[in-house]
Amino acid sequence: MYRISELAEKVGLSRSTLLYYEKLGLLHGARQANGYRLYSDKEVQRLHLLQQLQAGGLTLKECKSFLDSKVERAVLEKRLQQLDEDIAQKQQARDLLAALLGEGSLRFWHQQTDKLAPDAHLDWLKQQGFNEQQVLHLKWLSKDMNEHDQYMADFMTVFQTLERWGPGCDADSLKALSRLPTTPAKIIDIGCGKGFSTRLLASHTQANIVAVDNEQSTLDELRERLAEMGLDAHVTLSCASMTELPFAPESFDCIWSEAAAYIMGVEPALKKWRALLKDNGYMVLSDLVWLSDNPSAETIEFWKNEYPDMQTIETRLTQMCQAGFEVIQHFTLSDQAWHDYYQPLKARVAEAKTSMPSSKAIADLEQEIAIYERYLGEFGYQLFVLRKGS
Ligand SMILES: C[S@@+](CC[C@H](N)C(=O)[O-])C[C@H]1O[C@@H](n2cnc3c(N)ncnc32)[C@H](O)[C@@H]1O
CATH class of the missing domain: 1.10.1660.10 (Multidrug-efflux Transporter Regulator; Chain: A; Domain 2)
Incomplete structure (x- = not known):
C-alpha cells in the first residue's frame, strides 16, 4: 500500500x-x-x-x-477522428518545414498561398532573396523555389534559341488587329518576348509602339530585328516589369499582350493595366482557357500544376466585364498558332536533352508537348479583344 x-x-x-x-x-x-x-x-x-x-x-x-x-464506442470514434485530424495537420506542418529545408516539394504550398494571400506570398519570396523577376518566373513556370536556379538555367537554355515563347501566329494576331474599330496610334506590347507581335504591329500600323519585357536578352534580339526591318523608329524598348509599368495613366490607346498576362495573373493584369489606357482604349490579350466542359483527368491534373488559375472562356469574360471592359470579340487561336510554337520547341527540347538528359525542365517540357499533342481541343488559347468602358 x-x-x-x-x-x-x-x-x-x-x-x-x-x-x-x-x-x-x-x-x-x-x-x-x-x-x-x-x-x-x-x-x-x-x-x-x-x-x-x-x-x-x-x-x-x-x-x-x-x-x-x-x-462508449461513439466517444472513442469521435476522439479517434479528432486525433486523425490532428495528425494530418501536424503532418502538413512537417511537410512544409521539410520542404522549406529543401527536402520536398513546395509547389502545392505555393499554389495555395498564392490564391489565399498573393501579396504576402510575393513579399515572403522576396524576403527569401528572390528578386521580382525570379518571383514571377517561379509563378510563370509554377515551379518549386528549391529547384529554381537550375530549372531556370535549363529552361533558358532551351528557349534562348527559339523565336516564339508562347502559342501565336501572324494570321491570328492580324485577325485581332482587324477587329479594332479604330487604328491605335500608341500601343504597348507587354511581355513582348522576341517581339513577333511587336514587329507585326509595327509593320501593319502607323502607331508608336512601346515593347516591354523584363528579359533584356529578348529585347536585344528584338532591337536587331527591328533595325533589319527598318522599323526601329516606330518602336521603343523598355526593360520593365509588367507589375510596375513605368508609364503615366492614360498613356496608350491599345494594350497588346500575347501569352503573358497569366504571369502576373489575368485578373490583376486587367485591373492594373486598365489605368494605362485612354478612354475607349483597347486591350488585346491571349490566355490559355478550358474549351471542353469535360476534359480528361490527365489534362486537368497537368494544368492544375502548370497553370492553376486556368479558367473557362465564360469566367474570363465575366472577369473582363467586372474589371471595366466591354468585349468586342474573342476567338480561339488556330492550330497554326500552336504548331508555330510547339514544333520548334519539340525539336529544340530533343536537341537539348542530349546534353542535359536528367533535367527537370526538359522532362516538364516533354510532358507539356505530349499533353498538347494528345489533348489540344480540350484547352486552347483564346484571344480577347476588349474596349475600356467608362
Ligand atoms: C510566354 S512568353 C510570351 C512572349 C511573347 N509574347 C510571345 O508570344 O512570344 C512570356 C514573356 O513574358 C516575359 N516576362 C516574364 N515576366 C515578366 C514580367 N514580370 N514583366 C515583363 N515581362 C515578363 C518573359 O520574359 C517572356 O518574354
Missing part, C-alpha cells in the same frame, strides 16, 4: 493532481484511522490506464466513465 506522496512519485503526478482525481472519483484511497489514505497496487494500475486514456485524447470525465462502465 502507498501513501499519497509515495503514489505521486510512483506515477509521476503531483500530490495535488492525485487529490483532484480523488475528488472526481477517479481514484479511491482507503482512509485509515489516523486520517491518511492508503492506495493499493490496483489504484496504481488504474492510474496508468487513466494516463494512457488521457494520452489518447479523452477528457477526465470520459476517462472516468471509460474506467467505471462499458466503453
Whole structure:
C-alpha cells in the first residue's frame, strides 16, 4: 500500500493532481484511522490506464466513465477522428518545414498561398532573396523555389534559341488587329518576348509602339530585328516589369499582350493595366482557357500544376466585364498558332536533352508537348479583344 506522496512519485503526478482525481472519483484511497489514505497496487494500475486514456485524447470525465462502465464506442470514434485530424495537420506542418529545408516539394504550398494571400506570398519570396523577376518566373513556370536556379538555367537554355515563347501566329494576331474599330496610334506590347507581335504591329500600323519585357536578352534580339526591318523608329524598348509599368495613366490607346498576362495573373493584369489606357482604349490579350466542359483527368491534373488559375472562356469574360471592359470579340487561336510554337520547341527540347538528359525542365517540357499533342481541343488559347468602358 502507498501513501499519497509515495503514489505521486510512483506515477509521476503531483500530490495535488492525485487529490483532484480523488475528488472526481477517479481514484479511491482507503482512509485509515489516523486520517491518511492508503492506495493499493490496483489504484496504481488504474492510474496508468487513466494516463494512457488521457494520452489518447479523452477528457477526465470520459476517462472516468471509460474506467467505471462499458466503453462508449461513439466517444472513442469521435476522439479517434479528432486525433486523425490532428495528425494530418501536424503532418502538413512537417511537410512544409521539410520542404522549406529543401527536402520536398513546395509547389502545392505555393499554389495555395498564392490564391489565399498573393501579396504576402510575393513579399515572403522576396524576403527569401528572390528578386521580382525570379518571383514571377517561379509563378510563370509554377515551379518549386528549391529547384529554381537550375530549372531556370535549363529552361533558358532551351528557349534562348527559339523565336516564339508562347502559342501565336501572324494570321491570328492580324485577325485581332482587324477587329479594332479604330487604328491605335500608341500601343504597348507587354511581355513582348522576341517581339513577333511587336514587329507585326509595327509593320501593319502607323502607331508608336512601346515593347516591354523584363528579359533584356529578348529585347536585344528584338532591337536587331527591328533595325533589319527598318522599323526601329516606330518602336521603343523598355526593360520593365509588367507589375510596375513605368508609364503615366492614360498613356496608350491599345494594350497588346500575347501569352503573358497569366504571369502576373489575368485578373490583376486587367485591373492594373486598365489605368494605362485612354478612354475607349483597347486591350488585346491571349490566355490559355478550358474549351471542353469535360476534359480528361490527365489534362486537368497537368494544368492544375502548370497553370492553376486556368479558367473557362465564360469566367474570363465575366472577369473582363467586372474589371471595366466591354468585349468586342474573342476567338480561339488556330492550330497554326500552336504548331508555330510547339514544333520548334519539340525539336529544340530533343536537341537539348542530349546534353542535359536528367533535367527537370526538359522532362516538364516533354510532358507539356505530349499533353498538347494528345489533348489540344480540350484547352486552347483564346484571344480577347476588349474596349475600356467608362
Ligand atoms: C510566354 S512568353 C510570351 C512572349 C511573347 N509574347 C510571345 O508570344 O512570344 C512570356 C514573356 O513574358 C516575359 N516576362 C516574364 N515576366 C515578366 C514580367 N514580370 N514583366 C515583363 N515581362 C515578363 C518573359 O520574359 C517572356 O518574354
